Amino acid sequence: MIKILHLSDIHMGSGFSHGQINPETGLNTRLEDFVNSLSRCIDRALVEPVDLVLFGGDAFPDATPPPYVQEAFAGQFRRLVDANVPTVLLVGNHDQHSQGQGGASLCIYRTLGVPGVFVGDTLTTHRIQTRNGSVQVLTLPWLTRSTLMTRQETEGSSVGEVNQLLIERLRIVLEGEIRRLDPNLPTVLVGHLMVDNACLGAERLLAVGKGFTLPLSLLARQSFDYVALGHVHRHQNLNKSNDPPVVYPGSIERVDFSEEKEDKGYVMIELEKGRVHWEFCPLPVRAFHTIEVDISKAEDPQAAIMKAIAKRDIQDAVVRLIYKLRSEQLDFIDSTSLHSALSPAHTYTIQPELVSQLARPRIPELNASNSIDPLEALKTYLNNREDLKDIAASMLEAAHNLLADNAQVWLEPTTHEQEPQNHLSVEGRDTQLRLL
Numbered sequence: 318m319i320k321i322l323h324l325s326d327i328h329m330g331s332g333f334s335h336g337q338i339n340p341e342t343g344l345n346t347r348l349e350d351f352v353n354s355l356s357r358c359i360d361r362a363l364v365e366p367v368d369l370v371l372f373g374g375d376a377f378p379d380a381t382p383p384p385y386v387q388e389a390f391a392g393q394f395r396r397l398v399d400a401n402v403p404t405v406l407l408v409g410n411h412d413q414h415s416q417g418q419g420g421a422s423l424c425i426y427r428t429l430g431v432p433g434v435f436v437g438d439t440l441t442t443h444r445i446q447t448r449n450g451s452v453q454v455l456t457l458p459w460l461t462r463s464t465l466m467t468r469q470e471t472e473g474s475s476v477g478e479v480n481q482l483l484i485e486r487l488r489i490v491l492e493g494e495i496r497r498l499d500p501n502l503p504t505v506l507v508g509h510l511m512v513d514n515a516c517l518g519a520e521r522l523l524a525v526g527k528g529f530t531l532p533l534s535l536l537a538r539q540s541f542d543y544v545a546l547g548h549v550h551r552h553q554n555l556n557k558s559n560d561p562p563v564v565y566p567g568s569i570e571r572v573d574f575s576e577e578k579e580d581k582g583y584v585m586i587e588l589e590k591g592r593v594h595w596e597f598c599p600l601p602v603r604a605f606h607t608i609e610v611d612i613s614k615a616e617d618p619q620a621a622i623m624k625a626i627a628k629r630d631i632q633d634a635v636v637r638l639i640y641k642l643r644s645e646q647l648d649f650i651d652s653t654s655l656h657s658a659l660s661p662a663h664t665y666t667i668q669p670e671l672v673s674q675l676a677r678p679r680i681p682e683l684n685a686s687n688s689i690d691p692l693e694a695l696k697t698y699l700n701n702r703e704d705l706k707d708i709a710a711s712m713l714e715a716a717h718n719l720l721a722d723n724a725q726v727w728l729e730p731t732t733h734e735q736e737p738q739n740h741l742s743v744e745g746r747d748t749q750l751r752l753l
């Protein structure tokens with residue numbers, strides 16, 4: 318029996334705006350939180366001890382993390398190297414460098430020849446010798462169209478057509494790998510990807526932009542004893558029959574408020590050929606709390622906010638207070654006492670929102686037809702928004718690039734750092750466009 322620890326989506330170096338500088342270390346407390354969570358995973362791997370660690374991708378927010386962040390990451394994985402625990406580091410979308418092939422943030426471990434570290438930046442089968450026998454690990458990194466296709470092949474095709482082509486191409490390559498597998502060895506597929514039936518966590522917007530999802534049937538194959546995924550930050554098993562389990566362990570810390578209600582953790586696996594047992598192990602991560610209160614109809618607005626704060630356990634949590642009020646209530650808000658009520662929090666933000674007394678303006682053109690071209694929809698929307706006039710031209714240009722073929726622009730891996738107010742909802746459509 319082979320014991321495996323599967324973790325993913327570390328995103329070390331994310332969410333500094335939710336932290337503060339620790340005066341003792343000079344480091345952002347959110348970096349320390351992420352390192353603590355990773356360190357708990359590695360502790361468990363060493364205590365068990367496991368025979369293999371699988372990391373499902375997205376080590377950092379982008380492919381060029383600052384050296385002290387890289388060092389914090391490497392310092393934890395080094396503990397596995399010292400204990401002779403083989404480790405697979407899969408390359409996720411946030412790890413890839415947009416300039417040409419290779420150069421992912423994790424490739425340095427292969428370049429340095431770190432013993433027992435397998436970098437998954439191509440679709441390859443690694444046969445790994447562990448203390449308790451051999452295991453086959455297929456690595457399937459984040460795919461971009463250039464991974465499997467030439468520019469000529471995709472010229473003139475729509476995004477949907479390209480995605481279909483990409484799936485077909487992947488199906489063939491994967492089939493080739495599967496045929497070369499030793500049927501007597503336990504086999505794991507490690508993939509950084511979006512499966513079509515996944516419930517989305519923080520990667521939701523990326524998925525909308527990319528539109529590239531893989532069918533579950535492509536992964537839930539009898540040749541695999543366990544499918545170890547990364548990319549979606551919310552833990553879930555996608556395969557109801559559990560044969561094989563197709564599991565996102567989720568991220569190990571909350572990357573932003575979209576993960577406020579999610580449990581964070583890693584997965585422990587016991588594997589034999591044809592038999593697998595797995596278990597999600599929660600990590601004690603920092604709480605995030607959104608306190609949202611509408612005081613526009615309250616008689617005593619200040620008391621209503623204070624009551625909403627008092628109801629929540631905000632000690633050491635990352636908190637955002639959002640209160641909706643009418644403009645004439647502004648004078649009744651005592652912000653000093655709000656700050657003092659929120660002071661037990663680790664960090665907090667206060668976001669007052671004015672409730673408009675006027676009905677929300679509708680844009681009739683956008684309701685007329687569902688088949689309106691997205692760019693036209695955006696133009697119409699912008700024409701109706703005086704307040705966005707200054708940035709309208711650059712938004713149109715960005716949208717044009719996105720819709721043309723420059724998927725890389727869309728996937729610039731900084732999206733987690735952006736707060737929801739950077740989103741523009743085009744009324745009447747489900748489209749969300751991200752300002753770059």
Ligand SMILES: [Mn+2]
Binds near residue numbers: 374410411520549
């Ligand atoms: Mn990802």
